[in-house]
Amino acid sequence: MSFETIRQVKKFTMTSDERLFALINATRYILDKKIDGSFVECGVWKGGSMMSVAYTLVERQVTKRQLYLFDTFDGMSEPTDKDYDIFGSLAKKLLQKNKKQEKSSIWCYSPLEEVQQNLSQTKYPTENIIYVQGKVEETIPETLPNKIALLRLDTDWYESTKHELVHLFPKLVQGGVLIIDDYGHWQGCRKAVDEYFEQNNISILLNRIDYTGRIGIKV
Incomplete structure (x- = not known):
């Protein structure tokens, strides 16, 4: 079903097939290993990645897990001079070159x-989908699950x-999965x-999914 799920969500995400897979x-690993906790995503754009999670959960007849979607739902937050891509281009300048409302814009507007409508296609219970609107620096840690099974960071x-890791990684349970979407690019x-990880003396193997995506399991 993986390829069918990818086909269903592809137009709602900029994520590569490799990262979706x-x-x-x-x-599936979290369900097979009975790892407790919610599924959390920071930076959702049109919701395609969390849609793939929801479709997979529905396929397994698991509908009581809570899905947390953190986003401004108004485009990207303001970058700093620390934010430049793999080619050395400053994010600030790239944002200035694009209009927020463009469908495939770097703004991710x-x-x-729209995101709620997209997630409704998965038939996952709406009462278990929590949308948290605003900059993560302002909404976290006000609204958080007690335990996180999967943490996907894409802001x-x-x-x-950094703010997400400080507040969310401690809530990722042992055996839980961390996915960093932009490690290779931004x-x-x-x-x-x-x-x-260096400041907190945490050892974790971040395995390469593709040129930018990384995945690891908390030990």
Whole structure:
């Protein structure tokens, strides 16, 4: 069913097939190993990645897990000078070159109502889908699950990624899965991840999914 799920969500995500496949496999792993906790995503755009999680859960007849979607639902937050891509281009300048409402823009703009409509296609119970609107630096840690089974970070920038790790990684349970979408592409994201694990003396193997995506299991 992986390829069918990818086909269903493809137009709702900029994520590669490899990263979607890894996310689907991670969801199955969590269910197979009976790892407790919610599924959390920071930076959702149109909701395609969490749709793939929801489809996989429905396929397994698991509908009581809570899905948390953190996003501004108004496009990207403001980057800093730490945020530049693998080619050295500053995120600030790239944002200035694009309009927020363009469908495939770097702005990743998608209003809340659109994301809710997209997630409804999965038939996952709406009462178990929690949308948290606003910058993660402002909404976290106000709204958090007690335990996290899967944590997917896709807000691109240094400040947001570091904030997410500080507050969310401690809630990721042992055996839980961490996915960093932009580790290879956005250098601010990479810096935030490397700093967090070094500063907290945490050992984790982040395996390469594709040129930018990384996945690891908390030990």
